[in-house]
């Protein structure tokens with residue numbers, strides 16, 4: 001039997017993202033980030049395909065991504081308001097880990113299960129960062145789903161896409177709790 005871990009359970013019962021726009025320097029160093037990435041890579045994955053990898057966006061790269069985001073928005077005909085909002089995650093970003101989903105053709109593991117595993121990596125990364133005492137937030141945005149942006153910003157190959165951009169830095173203000181699902185309303189018990 002696994003040993004009971006009340007601290008871990010308490011963490012999971014109270015964990016909460018910190019909005020990216022409230023995060024400030026310092027961001028974790030490469031050394032501080034390593035155990036967080038290691039925890040995230042310890043994620044269930046059907047068939048041991050490991051259909052994901054990390055791209056760490058450090059602060060000096062943020063300006064380039066913000067400009068690319070604006071160029072992408074112009075190409076897609078986005079409003080100036082939409083563009084300003086989308087680029088702000090890079091304008092304000094200190095450090096972000098792009099979780100890249102890498103699809104592999106497999107007779108055993110459907111594509112959607114590889115996507116689920118990549119999503120699970122995003123949550124593990126978010127939780128590991130929070131558990132390590134950092135503020136963290138899982139973002140996406142239309143640019144992260146645009147092939148041209150993904151190729152220019154991250155050099156993604158055709159079989160790759162962004163599952164999430166996990167921003168990690170220092171919390172400046174604690175967010176209020178938000179309403180949580182009514183577990184009884186979303187749970188069905190089958191006993192026969």
Ligand SMILES: Cc1cc2nc3c(=O)[nH]c(=O)nc-3n(C[C@H](O)[C@H](O)[C@H](O)COP(=O)(O)O)c2cc1C
Pocket residue numbers: 015016017018019137138139140141163164178
């Ligand atoms: C796949 C995914 C993409 C998201 N993209 C964005 C985004 O682009 N912008 C945003 O404000 N929130 C986005 N969110 C929501 C934030 O991560 C939000 O902070 C989170 O739902 C708060 O959850 P928590 O309080 O349980 O940590 C996204 C969430 C997920 C799961």
